[in-house]
Amino acid sequence: MEEILRDFKPFIKKKGLKYTQEREQILKEIVSIKGHFDVEDLYLRFKEKNSKISKASIYRTLPLLVEGGYIQEVYRQDGHSHYEVTLTKTPHLHFICIHCREVQEITDERLNVLIKEYEEEREYKLLTYHLEIFGLCKACKGLKL
Amino acid sequence: MEEILRDFKPFIKKKGLKYTQEREQILKEIVSIKGHFDVEDLYLRFKEKNSKISKASIYRTLPLLVEGGYIQEVYRQDGHSHYEVTLTKTPHLHFICIHCREVQEITDERLNVLIKEYEEEREYKLLTYHLEIFGLCKACKGLKL
DNA sequence: ATTAAAACTGAAAATCAATTTCAATTAGGA
DNA sequence: TCCTAATTGAAATTGATTTTCAGTTTTAAT
Numbered sequence A, B: 001m002e003e004i005l006r007d008f009k010p011f012i013k014k015k016g017l018k019y020t021q022e023r024e025q026i027l028k029e030i031v032s033i034k035g036h037f038d039v040e041d042l043y044l045r046f047k048e049k050n051s052k053i054s055k056a057s058i059y060r061t062l063p064l065l066v067e068g069g070y071i072q073e074v075y076r077q078d079g080h081s082h083y084e085v086t087l088t089k090t091p092h093l094h095f096i097c098i099h100c101r102e103v104q105e106i107t108d109e110r111l112n113v114l115i116k117e118y119e120e121e122r123e124y125k126l127l128t129y130h131l132e133i134f135g136l137c138k139a140c141k142g143l144k145l
Numbered sequence C: 001a002t003t004a005a006a007a008c009t010g011a012a013a014a015t016c017a018a019t020t021t022c023a024a025t026t027a028g029g030a
Numbered sequence D: 001t002c003c004t005a006a007t008t009g010a011a012a013t014t015g016a017t018t019t020t021c022a023g024t025t026t027t028a029a030t
Helices: A002-014 A021-031 A039-048 A055-067 A109-122 B002-014 B021-031 B039-048 B055-067 B109-122
Strands: A071-077 A080-085 A092-097 A103-107 A125-136 B071-077 B080-085 B092-097 B103-107 B125-136
Touching: A002 A021, A021 A039, A021 A055, A021 A080, A039 A055, A039 A080, A055 A071, A055 A125, A071 A092, A071 A125, A092 B109, A103 B109, A109 A125, A109 B092, A109 B103, A109 B109, A109 B125, A125 B109, B002 B021, B021 B039, B021 B055, B021 B080, B039 B055, B039 B080, B055 B071, B055 B125, B071 B092, B071 B125, B109 B125
Parallel strands: A092 A125, B092 B125
Antiparallel strands: A071 A080, A092 A103, A125 B125, B071 B080, B092 B103
16 A cells, blocks of 8 residues: 555656645545445545545546556446546456356466567557456356346 | 348347347448548448438447447447448557548558467457557657657 | 338437546645 | 736536437237
8 A cells, every 4th residue: 555655756746737635635535445346435535534526627637547556447337437446457357247247357377478479469558458358257158148 | 331231130139129220221321431430430421422310329329239249349439439330340440640630550460379269268258349549640650749 | 922010221319438638736845 | 925827616618429209110919
């Protein structure tokens, strides 16, 4: 946590932006979340603690955090984006059941190796990536849709 | 093309839906598109040939085609989804430059192998998947953002 | 071939995530 | 401290997608 905030201020300054309380609060709150979250989740958390951070600020800050590599947009469900903290360098794959909407995470270092390879081959600057697998989970597979 | 349509009717019927002209036309048109498309692209194609298929029908049909494995939602850009025909079993990875918005395709059989492995391990029924890699392309990497 | 019920369609209205506007506030260098 | 540009919250706007609904079409059963 401390290390993340220590890194965040220079990141913001280097971009010529201002280090505001709102930006810091948003990052702090996000780091304290285990698992996935969306804009509504974040907004409600602030509301509960009587912090009046607006959705506009959240929407404005999330892309910054993605760009800085602090969070990733991991999948899109019910018409909006879901994020998670980039804790490890291990990539997350998300298997999404189109019937029961369950989201399962799969982690596999081999994918990470592939992505790194693509990055070097094509001389990209990788910011983030996500792999979504859609289908029917074990439980829903037998049902007729 | 013929084979796809031959397969589509039973697919629709098995779901207890009706095989309508609109659904057939939409699938036919999509199969004739090389590369990516979005709802607007499709709509304009119908408009040009004086077919009065509505956007509502397109929006209603695309999820069916995804479910049937005929098309895939491959990435999301400018706030809306982009699709492509599932021609081969070779997965498409999309590298999206967040600066110039260029989309490059990478194909790699090794990823396909990984996905199949996950499917068998967890007893999923795979419908579709997509891997999006966000970052800066070779050309934009040097620019200060 | 008729018929009837249910599904489907186009057009318009509604929804809803995300972005933009704008006046007031705040950060941070001089 | 002062000044200016960046940022904020709230509200308005945008734009993709979904829903509504009255009229139309499909399809199974007569």
